[in-house]
Amino acid sequence: MKKNALLIKNARIIDPANDIDMIGSILIKDGIIQQTGGSITDSAPQIIDATGLVACPGFIDLHCHLREPGFEEKETVASGAAAASRGGFTTICCMPNTNPPLDNAATIDYVNTLAARESGRVTILTVGCITKNREGREITDMSELAGAGCVGFSDDGSPVSSSRIMVLAMLKAASLGLPIIDHCEDLELSHGGQMNDGWVAARLGLKGIPAAAEESIIARDIVLAEMTGAGLHITHVSTGGAVKLIREAKSKGLKITADVTPHHLTLTDERIASNPVKPEESPAFDTLAKVNPPLRSAADVEALIQGINDGTINAIATDHAPHTDEEKLCEFELAASGISGFETAFGVLMTLVHAGKINLNTLIARMTIGPSRVLINRFGRTGTLAAASPADIALLDVNRQWIVDKNNLLSKGKNTPFDGYTLKGTVVATIHRGEIVYRNSSPGIAQ
Amino acid sequence: MSMHETKSWPAGQGTMLPASMESWNHKHILDLDDFSREEIDLVFEIADGMVEILARDVKKVPTLRGKTIATMFFEPSTRTRASFELAAKYLGADTVSLDAAKSSVAKGESLIDSLRTLQALQVDTIIIRHPCSGAPYLAAKHLETKIINAGDGCHAHPSQGLLDIYTMRKQLGDLSGRKLVIIGDIMHSRVARSNLWGTRNFDIKVILCAPPALIPYGLKQWTENCGLHHVSIEHDLDTAIEGADIVMPLRLQKERQQSGLISSMREYIRLYQVNDARLSRAKPGAIIMHPGPMNEGIEINHDVAYGKRSLIEQQVTNGVAIRMALLYLIAGGKIR
Numbered sequence: 001m002k003k004n005a006l007l008i009k010n011a012r013i014i015d016p017a018n019d020i021d022m023i024g025s026i027l028i029k030d031g032i033i034q035q036t037g038g039s040i041t042d043s044a045p046q047i048i049d050a051t052g053l054v055a056c057p058g059f060i061d062l063h064c065h066l067r068e069p070g071f072e073e074k075e076t077v078a079s080g081a082a083a084a085s086r087g088g089f090t091t092i093c094c095m096p097n098t099n100p101p102l103d104n105a106a107t108i109d110y111v112n113t114l115a116a117r118e119s120g121r122v123t124i125l126t127v128g129c130i131t132k133n134r135e136g137r138e139i140t141d142m143s144e145l146a147g148a149g150c151v152g153f154s155d156d157g158s159p160v161s162s163s164r165i166m167v168l169a170m171l172k173a174a175s176l177g178l179p180i181i182d183h184c185e186d187l188e189l190s191h192g193g194q195m196n197d198g199w200v201a202a203r204l205g206l207k208g209i210p211a212a213a214e215e216s217i218i219a220r221d222i223v224l225a226e227m228t229g230a231g232l233h234i235t236h237v238s239t240g241g242a243v244k245l246i247r248e249a250k251s252k253g254l255k256i257t258a259d260v261t262p263h264h265l266t267l268t269d270e271r272i273a274s275n276p277v278k279p280e281e282s283p284a285f286d287t288l289a290k291v292n293p294p295l296r297s298a299a300d301v302e303a304l305i306q307g308i309n310d311g312t313i314n315a316i317a318t319d320h321a322p323h324t325d326e327e328k329l330c331e332f333e334l335a336a337s338g339i340s341g342f343e344t345a346f347g348v349l350m351t352l353v354h355a356g357k358i359n360l361n362t363l364i365a366r367m368t369i370g371p372s373r374v375l376i377n378r379f380g381r382t383g384t385l386a387a388a389s390p391a392d393i394a395l396l397d398v399n400r401q402w403i404v405d406k407n408n409l410l411s412k413g414k415n416t417p418f419d420g421y422t423l424k425g426t427v428v429a430t431i432h433r434g435e436i437v438y439r440n441s442s443p444g445i446a447q
Numbered sequence: 448m449s450m451h452e453t454k455s456w457p458a459g460q461g462t463m464l465p466a467s468m469e470s471w472n473h474k475h476i477l478d479l480d481d482f483s484r485e486e487i488d489l490v491f492e493i494a495d496g497m498v499e500i501l502a503r504d505v506k507k508v509p510t511l512r513g514k515t516i517a518t519m520f521f522e523p524s525t526r527t528r529a530s531f532e533l534a535a536k537y538l539g540a541d542t543v544s545l546d547a548a549k550s551s552v553a554k555g556e557s558l559i560d561s562l563r564t565l566q567a568l569q570v571d572t573i574i575i576r577h578p579c580s581g582a583p584y585l586a587a588k589h590l591e592t593k594i595i596n597a598g599d600g601c602h603a604h605p606s607q608g609l610l611d612i613y614t615m616r617k618q619l620g621d622l623s624g625r626k627l628v629i630i631g632d633i634m635h636s637r638v639a640r641s642n643l644w645g646t647r648n649f650d651i652k653v654i655l656c657a658p659p660a661l662i663p664y665g666l667k668q669w670t671e672n673c674g675l676h677h678v679s680i681e682h683d684l685d686t687a688i689e690g691a692d693i694v695m696p697l698r699l700q701k702e703r704q705q706s707g708l709i710s711s712m713r714e715y716i717r718l719y720q721v722n723d724a725r726l727s728r729a730k731p732g733a734i735i736m737h738p739g740p741m742n743e744g745i746e747i748n749h750d751v752a753y754g755k756r757s758l759i760e761q762q763v764t765n766g767v768a769i770r771m772a773l774l775y776l777i778a779g780g781k782i783r
Binding site: 197198199200201202203204205206207208281283284285287327328330331332333334 | 478480486525557558559577580581582584585588589599601602603635637640661664665666668669671672673
């Protein structure tokens with residue numbers, strides 16, 4: 001496909017992969033970055049004057065749920081792709097807990113077919129199941145799933161309880177050179193749990209999920225990864241203890257990587273009891289803040305931020321988990337867990353930058369080259385603005401304020417705990433393979 | 448506040464509201480976490496008048512005539528439901544009772560739809576009991592109808608908390624410096640939680656006594672963060688009960704053994720049953736309360752339950768008076 005040339009000029013280019021932070025231009029031709037630098041004299045038929053904006057590699061999301069096949073009322077590949085583009089994402093990895101689950105090549109092929117229709121705006125990669133039907137009993141034909149193109153293996157949401165099965169899965173994954181993407185949860189410890197096991201749970205009379213439910217399985221799987229030589233990616237880390245375990249494992253030179261979500265970096269379990277934009281509803285029992293792993297304590301949030309800053313945590317992943325309104329408009333114990341996260345991710349994370357807790361360049365690194373390296377560049381040279389890379393770029397206004405209105409989300413899932421929040425920082429445009437696939441033209445959401 | 452002063456309201460025609468009525472600021476009654484001492488005193492003051500009505504031959508006043516009050520119980524209950532329904536009837540309200548566990552839920556209707564239906568039926572006040580913590584908050588958030596929480600999951604049971612404190616005050620007078628011991632399944636007890644909130648403005652000490660597995664992990668931090676400085680935890684009952692003025696064992700559900708939270712009923716009885724020997728460590732004249740229904744022979748033995756120190760039956764009678772007072776304050780049109 002012949003694509004037009006595009007020049008982005010006067011942007012603050014932040015490209016952590018190449019240690020670049022400068023005012024300059026990016027020249028794109030045929031969907032490929034031709035040149036990135038301060039003194040590009042070439043012109044192009046299409047020019048974006050990005051004065052005052054940041055240009056960085058398009059965001060890469062290692063963990064999202066597109067719900068298709070099986071849960072099209074929550075999200076479809078198409079609606080999820082639109083939401084991802086608006087969030088500045090150019091590569092996303094969807095989890096296999098669909099119905100039927102992605103535990104065989106045929107279902108992965110099916111999702112790949114749907115993904116191909118969206119390939120004009122976002123690259124969608126799939127994660128395959130570790131076990132058949134995500135039941136934790138028999139491992140899938142992992143080589144077949146790898147052949148169908150999956151980026152790793154996960155039984156996300158239904159973690160593998162059996163250590164023996166996990167060993168078998170790791171041995172196989174290691175032989176295929178793909179990581180186990182691990183949702184770490186001891187299902188016996190978390191059984192019946194609704195939220196973090198802390199003071200808010202005690203107050204609200206909701207059953208707690210202890211930090212140990214996550215940490216004990218992380219500890220187990222680090223040991224098993226060392227034994228099998230598998231690559232282990234620990235997803236949606238939520239506790240300070242988990243960060244510590246991962247830091248220690250990495251210092252031993254193990255192939256361990258990790259990601260954390262925007263909500264775990266910015267909200268605590270207190271959000272379930274009270275909503276800063278609706279202080280009159282307290283305690284709120286707010287199902288929009290129900291998520292698994294649960295929102296934790298302020299001390300955990302600080303430890304996660306520390307993990308982002310010191311590199312213990314490689315990536316920020318949304319765990320975009322859309323649900324219908326009905327699944328949230330109910331009793332807390334019956335409500336679905338999950339947060340629709342694509343479209344708020346960057347704005348939410350910018351609160352940490354504006355608060356001086358994370359440097360902008362670090363944030364961008366954890367959303368671009370960080371996750372790209374978890375995927376070991378096997379699925380395209382992403383997360384960089386180096387010449388000859390695919391032209392996946394996000395244009396950001398780090399100071400523009402907007403108010404989150406869940407009804408304006410492109411995702412079918414309106415389930416965001418950030419509804420009504422004023423955020424400072426937004427995605428102005430998303431460029432995928434050289435094409436402008438999203439442009440923020442809705443003054444309705446901006447102040 | 449005098450316990451014996453006679454009141455002409457709300458029974459009399461020239462209804463006289465207590466002077467402190469302006470302090471009442473609740474549309475709903477969801478928990479005691481937002482009740483001031485003045486508000487609790489107001490409820491008690493009105494309840495005193497209700498006790499008087501309950502002592503009459505003809506227990507009927509027209510205060511809530513024309514009002515419709517619905518009870519919507521998603522959990523089996525006999526005493527709380529009967530208590531609320533009688534309270535409403537004694538005040539002249541029309542009542543409708545929805546056995547939610549058997550009706551709409553069985554047809555797959557969501558809670559919010561069931562509640563909206565009741566609202567559309569023009570019910571003035573909905574009294575809701577639900578096994579899920581927070582369910583009445585969902586109702587209060589999305590409905591215009593007034594909501595009274597008659598017990599939600601492990602979270603709150605405000606009318607029980609009020610009737611407990613009311614009963615203590617009637618018996619002991621001033622509660623300053625008194626010591627209340629609540630024994631048993633604190634983890635799953637909405638009664639305990641509402642008593643913690645309700646007692647916080649009474650200069651009373653509360654000791655929670657339970658095996659470690661039946662105390663929520665975050666309880667201590669909750670009491671610290673929310674100003675419940677009068678609350679402490681003690682796992683040993685013989686220590687906890689020392690010098691107590693009020694002893695309140697909680698019902699122990701048999702499921703707690705199946706889930707392993709207690710190792711055996713035998714051990715629980717040995718360590719946590721309130722019996723005469725244990726009670727001898729409490730203050731002379733200490734009172735016994737229980738939110739019911741009792742498991743006689745488990746958390747409490749027969750002699751204590753029916754002994755002269757037991758106020759368990761008074762709690763039931765006071766419960767009706769307290770619920771009449773709450774309905775008067777919530778459903779009575781005069782106030783808002």
